[in-house]
Amino acid sequence: MSRTVYVNGAYVPEEEATVSVFDRGFLFADGVYEVTSVLGGKLIDFDGHAVRLERSLNELEMKNPTSKDELLEIHRQLVERNDIDDGLVYLQITRGAADRDFAYPKDAEPTIVLFTQAKRGLADSPLAQTGMKVISIEDQRWGRRDIKTVQLLYPSMGKMMAKAAGADDAWMVEDGFVTEGTSNNAYIVKDGVLITRHLGNEILHGITRKAVLKFAEEAQIKVEERPFTLAEAQDADEAFITSASTFVMPVVEIDGGPVGTGEVGEVARRLREIYLSESLKAAV
Structure with missing residues (x-):
């Protein structure tokens, strides 16, 4: 049908x-x-x-x-x-x-x-247990990424670059700083601090991002909204992404190198559980 x-x-x-x-x-x-x-x-x-x-x-x-x-x-x-x-x-x-x-x-x-x-089984993706691999690419999109337009050609190109490299997605980098993934917001965790880029024209104002940051603060996880470099991401203890279709998804590899131990991090795992639990309660 x-x-x-x-x-x-x-x-x-x-x-x-x-x-x-x-x-x-x-x-x-x-x-x-x-x-x-x-x-x-x-x-x-x-x-x-x-x-x-x-x-x-x-x-x-x-x-x-x-x-x-x-x-x-x-x-x-x-x-x-x-x-x-x-x-x-x-x-x-x-x-x-x-x-x-x-x-x-x-x-x-x-x-x-x-x-x-x-x-x-949207909420039961195997990647949530194994973590995903990302590559870094130059951010070549237009300047108003805060508007959720149908202009998705470069993100599509980024997805294909990742696929060709044997990865799951790409993180875009501008002036040395990570902006976001091809269809998601990007995060790292270092010494217990969750770091993600602040809102501006450079990134999409993610709905899942907003909810996850709220839940993180309620869970007593320190949050810093600021740009982070690709080098910081590669040296982080853990990393993850958020989006409406992936919720909270761990990242365990960047450009072929492991993030932290190369295993799914505790912060990402915990925030995914909280987000799914709380969002289901509020679902309409």
């Missing part, structure tokens, strides 16, 4: 879902997106994703075609119609269809698309 997807107000089979060839998301990557995890049929951190979506739209002077309540209902409908127990709901909003012009069109109506991906 095919998936049901949501396109501009209608629930349709994926084979019947269409978007205009003049849509600015296709022509200019003029759009934003969010992805919300589903565990046990419930949405994780939905409110945070809705707030960040509104911010991204505002930064691009783009209209929001739906309210938060309507968006929640669409998410729930897609989860139910597609029988999603564990998985993801992707949301994309573009400026809409208009004749090709670099200037923003004045009368285009936004395009909104949502679809699901079933991911059985």
